[in-house]
Amino acid sequence: MNAAADGSDVSLLELCDAEVASTSNPGTSSLAGVNWAVQRNDFWVVGGLLGSGKSDLLSTLVGVLPLNSGRLLLDGAEITGRGGPRADAGAQFRTGLVHDGGLLFAHLSVAENVALPLQYHHNVSFADAADRAGAWLEAVGMGGMAELPSTRISRNWAQRASLARACILQPEILLLDNPLTGLDPVHARWWMDFLGQLWTGHPLMAYRRATLIATCDDFSPWWGEGRRFAMLSNGRFRTVVEPISRQELSDCLAANHR
Amino acid sequence: MTDIAARERRSLSIFHWTGREVVRLLGGFRGMLSLGLITLSVLLTQRRRASKVISPLIWREVLRSGVRPVPIVLFLSSLLGLAVIGQTVVFTTRLGAQDYLGTVMVMVVVRELGPMLAALVVLVRAGSESVIELGSARASHEIEAMEAIGIDPIHYWVVPRVLGMALGVFCLTVYAIVAAVLSGYLWAFLQNIPILPGDYFGQLARALHPLDFLALGLKSGILGVTLALLLCYHGLAQPIRREDIPRAAIRALTQGVVLCVLIDAVFLALSRISLDSP
Numbered sequence: 001m002n003a004a005a006d007g008s009d010v011s012l013l014e015l016c017d018a019e020v021a022s023t024s025n026p027g028t029s030s031l032a033g034v035n036w037a038v039q040r041n042d043f044w045v046v047g048g049l050l051g052s053g054k055s056d057l058l059s060t061l062v063g064v065l066p067l068n069s070g071r072l073l074l075d076g077a078e079i080t081g082r083g084g085p086r087a088d089a090g091a092q093f094r095t096g097l098v099h100d101g102g103l104l105f106a107h108l109s110v111a112e113n114v115a116l117p118l119q120y121h122h123n124v125s126f127a128d129a130a131d132r133a134g135a136w137l138e139a140v141g142m143g144g145m146a147e148l149p150s151t152r153i154s155r156n157w158a159q160r161a162s163l164a165r166a167c168i169l170q171p172e173i174l175l176l177d178n179p180l181t182g183l184d185p186v187h188a189r190w191w192m193d194f195l196g197q198l199w200t201g202h203p204l205m206a207y208r209r210a211t212l213i214a215t216c217d218d219f220s221p222w223w224g225e226g227r228r229f230a231m232l233s234n235g236r237f238r239t240v241v242e243p244i245s246r247q248e249l250s251d252c253l254a255a256n257h258r
Numbered sequence: 259m260t261d262i263a264a265r266e267r268r269s270l271s272i273f274h275w276t277g278r279e280v281v282r283l284l285g286g287f288r289g290m291l292s293l294g295l296i297t298l299s300v301l302l303t304q305r306r307r308a309s310k311v312i313s314p315l316i317w318r319e320v321l322r323s324g325v326r327p328v329p330i331v332l333f334l335s336s337l338l339g340l341a342v343i344g345q346t347v348v349f350t351t352r353l354g355a356q357d358y359l360g361t362v363m364v365m366v367v368v369r370e371l372g373p374m375l376a377a378l379v380v381l382v383r384a385g386s387e388s389v390i391e392l393g394s395a396r397a398s399h400e401i402e403a404m405e406a407i408g409i410d411p412i413h414y415w416v417v418p419r420v421l422g423m424a425l426g427v428f429c430l431t432v433y434a435i436v437a438a439v440l441s442g443y444l445w446a447f448l449q450n451i452p453i454l455p456g457d458y459f460g461q462l463a464r465a466l467h468p469l470d471f472l473a474l475g476l477k478s479g480i481l482g483v484t485l486a487l488l489l490c491y492h493g494l495a496q497p498i499r500r501e502d503i504p505r506a507a508i509r510a511l512t513q514g515v516v517l518c519v520l521i522d523a524v525f526l527a528l529s530r531i532s533l534d535s536p
Contacts, residue, residue, distance in 0.1 A: 064405045096407075103403035106394065117407045120308045120414075165407065 018070030048232030096166030102158030319422020339441030360461025392493025
């Protein structure tokens with residue numbers, strides 16, 4: 001059995017000398033020379049100030065934004081072009097993305113938003129997907145909001161619905177774009193607890209541990225055991241290798257930005 | 259001297275403006291054509307994919323463009339029937355040529371105005387709604403969110419519109435023609451034109467050529483597909499900001515009218531060629 005098939009020696013997700021394209025300035029790169037290996041069950045927190053390329057990095061990892069140069073590997077296999085990590089993943093996607101602000105579809109209700117990936121990729125009607133969507137909505141504390149139009153809920157709840165939508169296909173890797181930004185403290189605490197459950201194995205994910213990659217503009221709420229940190233500054237990706245204190249970690253974002 | 263220079267500048271700016279608009283229009287048509295080809299490829303390669311999601315979207319589009327506008331189409335086509343017969347009756351009675359009422363109806367309503375009326379009503383009723391819906395989705399980055407969950411935006415947004423609108427325009431065309439034909443006879447009856455229903459419908463049947471049915475289906479289908487692509491192009495296929503959506507809707511409606519007239523002209527030319535050929 002080779003290493004790739006075994007999966008033991010191979011990184012789950014790897015960027016090799018990658019130039020991440022910029023969505024705001026087409027034709028340019030927001031990050032260059034990115035070398036990054038994500039192992040199974042890692043919990044990465046990538047910090048960066050506004051415009052540092054956090055969303056572009058996640059869009060690249062989910063396969064929506066092709067690299068300008070370099071390689072993106074999933075389980076050792078190179079992913080090329082649009083389609084990204086999902087291209088060879090069959091019906092069950094291996095990555096899910098929670099967008100900054102939720103980005104729910106305005107023409108659908110909350111439950112329809114959550115059910116849509118399941119409906120589309122498993123070709124089932126809404127009635128058939130409603131149970132699973134309902135279970136996820138219950139899990140994120142939105143059981144009573146299923147029928148509401150998605151435009152009628154606040155950013156706090158839209159973000160949670162987006163998490164349910166990203167999780168309904170039970171992805172192996174969950175990408176979260178600034179999930180705590182703009183949330184009140186109660187919601188922020190809920191997020192940290194729930195992400196902890198996903199990382200250690202949630203019942204709705206068949207108790208399988210998810211690999212998490214979250215972006216943020218402030219490291220302090222993310223401080224925790226077993227988590228790994230990286231930062232984006234001046235178009236570069238840097239991992240935080242030294243074990244440093246919560247305060248040092250929080251300060252390093254601003255300190256590294258010139 | 260200053261006047262001449264100003265006039266030259268003005269005429270030059272008119273040329274610039276015209277040139278710029280023509281180039282933009284041609285660029286738009288090229289973009290629409292590209293969108294059409296991509297849509298065709300998605301339609302062919304993903305025709306069985308997610309049918310339980312896409313089929314309801316197609317029927318929603320049929321409802322929006324082929325069912326909801328029925329009252330206004332019936333009203334307008336009834337007036338059209340009255341106008342066509344009302345104008346024709348005066349001359350045909352003077353010439354003793356009442357036998358040609360049905361022929362006139364076929365020439366004017368079935369071949370020309372029926373499909374055109376249906377397409378214009380769909381454009382006005384469903385067009386602005388479509389551009390606003392798609393433009394809002396594009397402006398609020400819903401397209402990126404859709405791609406992130408692995409849904410092809412062309413498959414989800416454009417394919418149902420193209421199929422639904424083609425079917426919708428065809429249905430409305432049929433309703434429009436039936437209403438115009440019936441209201442035409444009603445007008446003839448009220449004007450005491452000595453023509454029996456059997457004779458009137460017999461004239462219609464004799465004036466209709468089998469190719470008319472084919473041309474009618476083809477024309478209404480092409481009108482529906484073209485309008486859908488135009489609306490999707492303006493709403494979805496290019497980056498748009500929220501404040502630009504009303505302008506995009508107006509541009510789509512204006513270009514839609516131009517395209518309907520152009521398509522009608524092409525069909526007219528083709529029908530002349532087929533009539534002239536031995």
